[in-house]
Amino acid sequence: MQIPPSTASAPSAPSAASAASSPSSTAAPGGPRRALLVIDMQQGLFNSSDAPFDKDRVLANTRQLIARAREAGAPIFAARHTGPAGSPIAPGSPLTQLLPQLGIDAQRDRVFDKTRPSCFEGTGLATWLAEAGIAELVIAGMKTEFCVDTTCRAAAGLGFRPVLVADAHTTTDSPLLQAELIIGHHNRTLGGAFAQLVQTADCRF
Numbered sequence: 001m002q003i004p005p006s007t008a009s010a011p012s013a014p015s016a017a018s019a020a021s022s023p024s025s026t027a028a029p030g031g032p033r034r035a036l037l038v039i040d041m042q043q044g045l046f047n048s049s050d051a052p053f054d055k056d057r058v059l060a061n062t063r064q065l066i067a068r069a070r071e072a073g074a075p076i077f078a079a080r081h082t083g084p085a086g087s088p089i090a091p092g093s094p095l096t097q098l099l100p101q102l103g104i105d106a107q108r109d110r111v112f113d114k115t116r117p118s119c120f121e122g123t124g125l126a127t128w129l130a131e132a133g134i135a136e137l138v139i140a141g142m143k144t145e146f147c148v149d150t151t152c153r154a155a156a157g158l159g160f161r162p163v164l165v166a167d168a169h170t171t172t173d174s175p176l177l178q179a180e181l182i183i184g185h186h187n188r189t190l191g192g193a194f195a196q197l198v199q200t201a202d203c204r205f
Contacts, residue, residue, distance in 0.1 A: 032135035032161065034205045036069040038062060038078045039119060039141030039148055039169075041102055044088065044095025045081070052142055052170040053179035059101060061168040061200040062140045066102060074205035075132050076109040078102070079119045081147065117150035126158055136161040138203060139195070140168035144179075144186050152195045162195035165203055 041062060046052060069076050080096045083089040089096050091113050098104050104111060112123055120126050129137065137160045139152060148169045155162040166187045171179045191197030 033074075033133050034069075034136045034138055034163065035075040035077060035129060035132065035134045036065055036138045036140070036205070037119060037125075037151070038066070038076070038102065038104070039139065039151060040079060040081045040143065041099050041141050042080050042095065043097050043099065044093075045142055046099055048172075050172045052172055053183065054170060058140075058142075058168055058170040059099065061165065063102060064200055065138065065140055065165060065168060065203060066104070068203065069138070069205045072205035075128075075134065076104065077119075077125065077128070078104045078109060078111045079123075079125075079141070079147070080111065080113050082113045082115055114147075117147045118154040119147065119151040120154045120158060126160075129160060134160065136163050136196075138163045138165060138198075138205070140165045142170050144169050144171040144183050145174075146171075149186055149190065152190050156194050162190075163203070164190055164195040164197055165200055166191070166197050168200050 041059070046055060046059070052058065066076060078098055080098060081089065082091045082093075082096050085091075087093075096113070098111065110128060112125070114121070114123050116122055137155050139148060139155075139162055141148060148164070152162040152164055164187070169183065171182050173179050174182065177185075187197060
């Protein structure tokens with residue numbers, strides 16, 4: 001998914017770092033139950049020639065979140081974006097495979113395919129979260145302005161509290177903005193209005 005070319009001038013936006021301040025994010029004992037959702041951290045997006053911004057740090061942070069969720073016994077969900085049969089991202093194709101570095105285990109974690117920017121549309125995610133008694137959904141992955149943004153907004157509309165990890169989502173440069181500015185802008189826009197904004201170091205399950 002790409003932003004179409006435009007001749008509009010680029011608006012100013014805060015940097016990813018300046019927009020990533022967060023309130024206390026430690027889940028209190030006995031508080032709302034959390035799950036982790038990792039969005040589209042797959043071969044065809046992460047390892048493309050158009051490299052995501054700060055990809056190594058984002059991968060390391062996502063791995064930390066997975067390890068922390070696993071240690072706490074929190075459910076882990078991983079979405080893969082797929083296209084129609086015969087396309088480069090047809091279901092099951094090499095480009096849709098999750099990064100092996102994540103350590104996602106399809107035997108115990110919930111790995112599912114989606115075809116839309118929202119991880120909820122056309123999938124069972126809302127049902128799975130409800131059945132697990134999840135109130136807060138920790139979100140990481142890519143791309144920031146597409147599937148991460150859309151899923152945060154959709155989760156809030158469905159009654160789940162999104163917890164966006166400010167330093168664990170990424171994207172690529174667009175014709176209008178550098179990736180770092182896109183990430184900073186979305187942290188600022190989503191934080192508070194649609195999601196609780198947290199840092200990897202502070203996120204607990």
